[in-house]
Amino acid sequence: VVQVLLSIFLILALIGAFIYLLWTINRQNKLALLRKSFVNNMTHELKTPVATVMAALESIQRYGARDDKEKMEQYLRISHRELEHLANMIEKVLQLDIDEVTGVNLRRDPIDIVQLLEEGVEIAQLGAKKNVSIDFVGSLPRLTLVADAAHLKNVISNLFDNAIKYSGDTVKIQVGLKEEAGMVILSVSDNGHGIDPIYFKDIFEVFFRVPNGNLHPVKGFGLGLAYVKQVVKQHRGTIRVDSVLGKGTVFILSIPKQ
Numbered sequence: 001v002v003q004v005l006l007s008i009f010l011i012l013a014l015i016g017a018f019i020y021l022l023w024t025i026n027r028q029n030k031l032a033l034l035r036k037s038f039v040n041n042m043t044h045e046l047k048t049p050v051a052t053v054m055a056a057l058e059s060i061q062r063y064g065a066r067d068d069k070e071k072m073e074q075y076l077r078i079s080h081r082e083l084e085h086l087a088n089m090i091e092k093v094l095q096l097d098i099d100e101v102t103g104v105n106l107r108r109d110p111i112d113i114v115q116l117l118e119e120g121v122e123i124a125q126l127g128a129k130k131n132v133s134i135d136f137v138g139s140l141p142r143l144t145l146v147a148d149a150a151h152l153k154n155v156i157s158n159l160f161d162n163a164i165k166y167s168g169d170t171v172k173i174q175v176g177l178k179e180e181a182g183m184v185i186l187s188v189s190d191n192g193h194g195i196d197p198i199y200f201k202d203i204f205e206v207f208f209r210v211p212n213g214n215l216h217p218v219k220g221f222g223l224g225l226a227y228v229k230q231v232v233k234q235h236r237g238t239i240r241v242d243s244v245l246g247k248g249t250v251f252i253l254s255i256p257k258q
């Protein structure tokens with residue numbers, strides 16, 4: 001009997017090891033594919049503004065020789081806009097150094113979360129090229145949270161940016177904030193394109209972007225939510241998503257107050 005049990009155990013262990021191996025290979029393959037599409041995206045995204053600025057500089061030189069101030073200013077404006085775009089993209093990639101977002105180097109300062117949200121709203125609306133309304137649901141409780149302000153600000157910006165990017169021309173964002181059992185619960189909902197529930201887990205993975213066959217050709221690297229999740233995790237919090245295709249999406253963050 002002992003021998004039979006031992007054999008069964010060995011066989012099960014072998015099957016388990018084999019399944020684990022397959023799973024690991026599958027995961028590695030997936031990651032390699034995601035990485036490849038990231039590098040492709042990235043190369044393309046970085047090349048475009050650089051080429052535009054180079055062309056604009058040539059034009060400035062040309063119009064400068066003719067003393068055409070108006071044209072020179074126009075191309076200066078274009079250069080400025082493209083460089084700003086480039087700087088934003090670099091900032092996104094730098095943020096991704098999420099291994100750096102560890103509990104060790106996380107700041108723990110008392111933060112006025114409402115103020116942080118209000119700043120986030122201002123920045124999001126300023127940069128948006130759409131008609132964006134961001135409203136708070138009900139009256140906001142004045143909540144103080146012990147957290148890392150810079151990272152939390154980035155988290156809020158990422159959620160607002162996504163809500164705007166993955167929506168039509170009229171964007172309605174609703175922000176909810178409450179305290180429950182020592183946790184701060186923050187929700188950001190939009191009336192955008194929505195996410196198929198089969199991707200709810202994947203969207204938090206580095207480099208993952210929902211494949212939509214260019215239905216909504218939106219630029220991005222698939223880094224934002226991986227960063228958001230990492231920051232929330234380092235604050236001992238959780239994040240979850242709910243969404244209905246064609247209706248909208250809500251992200252719900254829950255972070256301990258202390």
Ligand code: ADP
Nearest residue numbers: 162163166203209210220221222223224225249
């Ligand atoms: P990026 O926006 O650069 O692609 P993210 O990590 O921020 O990267 O998001 C991952 C993917 O999740 C996006 O490509 C998009 O498909 C989906 N997504 C994120 N936020 C939303 C949202 N508010 N509405 C619809 N889809 C979203």
